[in-house]
Amino acid sequence: MVPAQAERRARMMRRINVPMRAILSLPFATPLSGRLMLVSYTGRRTGRAYRQPVSYVRDGDTVLTPGGGKWKLSLRSGESVRLHLRGRDVVARPESVRDFDHVQRLLGVMLASNPRLGSFVPFVEQDGTIEPGKLQMALDHGFCIVRWHFDRSRP
Numbered sequence: 248m249v250p251a252q253a254e255r256r257a258r259m260m261r262r263i264n265v266p267m268r269a270i271l272s273l274p275f276a277t278p279l280s281g282r283l284m285l286v287s288y289t290g291r292r293t294g295r296a297y298r299q300p301v302s303y304v305r306d307g308d309t310v311l312t313p314g315g316g317k318w319k320l321s322l323r324s325g326e327s328v329r330l331h332l333r334g335r336d337v338v339a340r341p342e343s344v345r346d347f348d349h350v351q352r353l354l355g356v357m358l359a360s361n362p363r364l365g366s367f368v369p370f371v372e373q374d375g376t377i378e379p380g381k382l383q384m385a386l387d388h389g390f391c392i393v394r395w396h397f398d399r400s401r402p
Contacts (some may be wrong), residue, residue, distance in 0.1 A: 255328040267300040270281055276332040282361055284310070285331035291321040304360040306394075311357055312342060314391040318319075327398050345386060351377055351394045383397075 270277055271285040286299045293394075299318045303310045310332070322328065322341040330337050344350055357364050358375055365371035370381030 250353040264300055268298050270342065271300055271331060273282050273334060286318070287331070288318070288321050294360070297321070302361065302364065302402045304357045306353070306356055310339070311353055312393040312395065312397040312399060313357070313364065319343065319391065319393055322393065328371065338398040340398060342394040344394055346391040347383060347386060350386065351382060363378045
């Protein structure tokens, strides 16, 4: 993606995220909340509170999210954050998965559960295959899978 396209896409996503935050904040499940959740976190440099809509898929007793974009940089390993998931607030700890083989396997799990993931993850081909060279380049530039572990000790 060339810089001009990336900037247009970023501008469009900022506009789309405004109503998405409102919909995903509702106290009940919606059709969108089956694939999208709201992550509430504190910016690492600004200290400002953010709410970021992200896609997710369940994987056993965890939730997986593609970690593209800058929002994941504010997540601290072992530090719990609030997720608004299917109309409910839950507390979870993020784990950033960056190992090539592990990321490739988790992407396979995610694509099997949500084939649309391929439309916004640039190294997934139209047939759903993962292009290894592009995946490695994305990992080298900070891409990861965020695995969310639910904090059972909190209400």
